[in-house]
Amino acid sequence: MRLFAIRACERAGAEAGMRRLALVAISLFLLASHRSFAASNDDSARTFLWEQAGAQAAAATTPEAYLQAAATYNRLVADGVRNGPLFQNLGSVLVMAGDGANAAAAFARAERYLGATPETRQGLAAAIALQTGRAQADLPWSRTAFFWHYAFPCSVRASTALAGWALFWLGVFCQLLRRRGAGRAFLRSLAETCLLTGGLITVVFAASTLMTLAHERHDEATWGARVFAASASETEVAP
Numbered sequence: 001m002r003l004f005a006i007r008a009c010e011r012a013g014a015e016a017g018m019r020r021l022a023l024v025a026i027s028l029f030l031l032a033s034h035r036s037f038a039a040s041n042d043d044s045a046r047t048f049l050w051e052q053a054g055a056q057a058a059a060a061t062t063p064e065a066y067l068q069a070a071a072t073y074n075r076l077v078a079d080g081v082r083n084g085p086l087f088q089n090l091g092s093v094l095v096m097a098g099d100g101a102n103a104a105a106a107f108a109r110a111e112r113y114l115g116a117t118p119e120t121r122q123g124l125a126a127a128i129a130l131q132t133g134r135a136q137a138d139l140p141w142s143r144t145a146f147f148w149h150y151a152f153p154c155s156v157r158a159s160t161a162l163a164g165w166a167l168f169w170l171g172v173f174c175q176l177l178r179r180r181g182a183g184r185a186f187l188r189s190l191a192e193t194c195l196l197t198g199g200l201i202t203v204v205f206a207a208s209t210l211m212t213l214a215h216e217r218h219d220e221a222t223w224g225a226r227v228f229a230a231s232a233s234e235t236e237v238a239p
Helices: 002-059 063-078 084-097 100-114 118-132 147-151 154-178 184-225
Strands: none
Touching: 002 063, 002 084, 063 084, 084 100, 084 118, 100 118, 100 154, 100 184, 147 184, 154 184
16 A cells, blocks of 8 residues: 555646646747737838838828828837838938938938948938038038948948958968968968958958948937927029
8 A cells, every 4th residue: 555655646747847848838839829810910010000000101292291201100110110112211211201311320220231222322412402502412521422321221331341361361361371381372462362351341340330320320319309390381493
């Protein structure tokens, strides 16, 4: 009887352990399902806002209507969406609403993700024209002088900086091989080329990337304080 009681207790303990494991597994499954469902709901809500903003922009005929589309696009920004097409569309409707300052800021953020495109360049020119009150405006000279900073997305510039860093260390490796005496002339030329080119690429593109990240961080912190305003004022014809 005592042996039977011991076995019964062991069996009961094993069953209790299995039940606890089952409860833990079910809890984890429900938690994962809840998170997946929440993520799906977030994606659906964002898709709805994106389509709603596009429909509002397509149907808009007044600055106030374009401003309403801008507010819908900006809800996506407030919800944490960060991509080039979103900021490009936001800048476009802000231009149509007459808000040049905020439109220029939106196009600047779009270029950080997309790089300079014909659409962003035209949009920036239109935004600057709104701010200056002229029919047409030229882009700043700095965009030509530092073309790589605007032409390429931040991700591409960061990758280029890493490639330059790798090239620099290839030059260091060639320098070490040259000291062993094999192919000194060739290795010296290769090492100097890699060190100079890699170092220059690293400095230029790393500085550009860090500047972009700093600007984006600033915009992240201050974007919520921006107030979009429609303007029906007409631009002056440039003399």
